[in-house]
Amino acid sequence: MTENIYVKQWVEQMADLTKPDSIVWIDGSEEEKERLTKEALSTGEMIELNQDLLPGCIYHRTKENDVARVEHRTFICTEKKEDVGPTNNWMDKSAAYAKLGALYAGCMKGRTMYVIPYIMGPASSEFSKVGVELTDSIYVVLNMRIMTRMGNIAWNFLENSADFIKGLHAKADIDPENRYICHFPEDNTIWSINSGYGGNVLLGKKCFALRIASWLGLKEGWMAEHMLILGLENPKHEIQYITAAFPSACGKTNLAMLIPPEKYEKMGYKVWTVGDDIAWLRVGKDGRLWAVNPEAGFFGVAPGTSMKSNPNALLTCQKDTIFTNVCLKPDGTVWWEGMDKNVPEHAIDWKGNPWTPEMGTKAAQPNSRFTAPAKHCPCISDKFDDPNGVPVTAMIFGGRRAKVAPLVYQSFDWEHGVYVGATMASETTAAATGAVGVVRRDPMAMLPFCGYNMGDYFQHWLDMGKKIANPPMIFNVNWFRTDANDHFIWPGFGDNMRVLLWILDRCNGKVDAVKSPIGYIPNPEDIDIEGTDIDFDTLKGLLSIDMDSWKEEIKDQETHLAKFEKLPKEIRAQYEAVKKNLGL
Ligand code: OXD
Ligand code: MN
Helix, strand or coil, X not given: CCCCHHHHHHHHHHHHHHCCCEEEECCCCHHHHHHHHHHHHHHCCCEECCCCCCCCCEEECCCCCCCCECHHHEEEEECCHHXXXXXXXXXXXHHHHHHHHHHHCCXXXXXXXXXXXXXXXXXXXXXXXXXXXXXXXXXXXXXXXXXXXXXXXXXXHHCCCCCEEEEEEECCCCCHXXXXXXXXHHHCEEEEECCCCHHHHCCHHHHHHHHHHXXXXXXXXXEEECCEEEEEECCCCCEEEEEEECCCCCCHHHHHCCCCCHHHHHHCCEEEEXXXXXXXXXXXXXXXXXXXXXXXXXXXXXXXXXXXXXXXXXXXXXXXXXXXXXXXXXXXCEECCXXXXXXXXXXXXXXXXXXXXXXXXXXXXXXXXXXXXHHHCCCECCCXXXXXXXXXXXXXXXXXXXXXXXXXXXCCCHHHHHHHHHCCEEECCCCECCCCCCEEECHHHCCCCCCCCHHHHHHXXXXXXXXXXXXXXXXXXXXXXXXXXXXXXXXXXXXHHHXXXXXXXXXXXXXCEEECCCCEEECHHHCCCCCCCCCHHHHHHHCCCCHHHHHHHHHHHHHHHHCCCCCCHHHHHHHHHXXXXXXX
């Protein structure tokens, strides 16, 4: 409970609108968690998992029509359309309040409204920010408890200030036709209705920590990015930090928790996880860029997570985890495609129906998730809670590209790096509704998450570059190139460390590189492939620039860049320079 008058007035107004039977103020205590869990188990909203094998773990299914973020129903609502730019859906602010207001009216009758105070960022950090989410879903409360610093700790942080993000979420009827995820950055407000799926309803994550925070970052001179943060420790116990922006479900969690190849592990290399999805970045007093992970947990994609691909993630979700839309085994544990070879002979699928492998359907929804506390991660960084975060040496952009993009290249400088990020593309995944596997331009992996005009966003990147005396070097990676048989060529996972080592060697001035039309490419001998099944020629192929494909690529970039009325001239100039390098 809080005495904060701004919070109290707003909660009262929202309760007047939605008319819940009762209001529960969330305090973040253990007792409260037990009480709410028990209630959700008794109503069937949550299912208890095998407490001997998965202590503290529970299970939830969303409606079949509600399994991923809905980009076409996500809006930025401002007074002026030009403020949201060509990549966002816009709704006039007053029209949006009126439209959603009508949907919210009385929608919590017969339900409880939970008032969730939470902090994004460490409680000890002056850079952290408070949100309050009102919701009629216990599932949301229990997830927010893992994903944020939640409860009285946030009231203490907020004190009497009016500076908090006001989030309203109502499940209503989970009606896809009336599903809206609306952001009002001018009012620090988020309204989400008719969904129960994580990315649409855990308002601290995509809605606040990316869309609203990117807007705040523009105003306040910092950046909110869709980036993992990792620390790479060498045998001398020196740790350097890298951030990487990949679109949803392209392996950020796997890279953030990477286990080095055996040879490197023996030498003493280690990767420490600071964050797996979002980075808030500020310029430090030392002129470097510093990164904080605003979240407290991981909302990771389950399918494909295995002891081979990401043992640390699997170990993290052995206790106190919420599983959503995965497959339920008869022994009360969970399974998903790509977890292991022990495909259950029979189980209950994500829709709640009996399932056998012969059926040929997916047992787990392709975007099924685990919500796990970061502190349970075996490789969590000791800087995870550091109020200042970590200094960033390298930034990586990347995505899934079956062709075209080489394994790794380095941008010529910050400005060229911003162009590389601005033109980045990736094949779509199941993290959002819509077709999967279609190449789309996803600048800085922020296409669905930038809360304002992307032309201004590129300009903000350029402006930030000028403020950072020692900016990180910017790279691009692609683990997903395929051969003639559509098989991935690069082994990926732990072996990605070999590429990270080259990246750090470049940052530390230890290796030369070849200047290509699109950036600096490694000399193949500088990437260690000993112990992989890749031979030198294959590596050379992975690093090659196919001029014909790049000529096509640059044409497509032209169409992409033409969308931005506010494209900074520097980005245009970078594009023209690369085009010229390609002989066009
Ligand atoms: C996520 C996403 O959930 O990007 O992290 O969709
Ligand atoms: Mn994400």
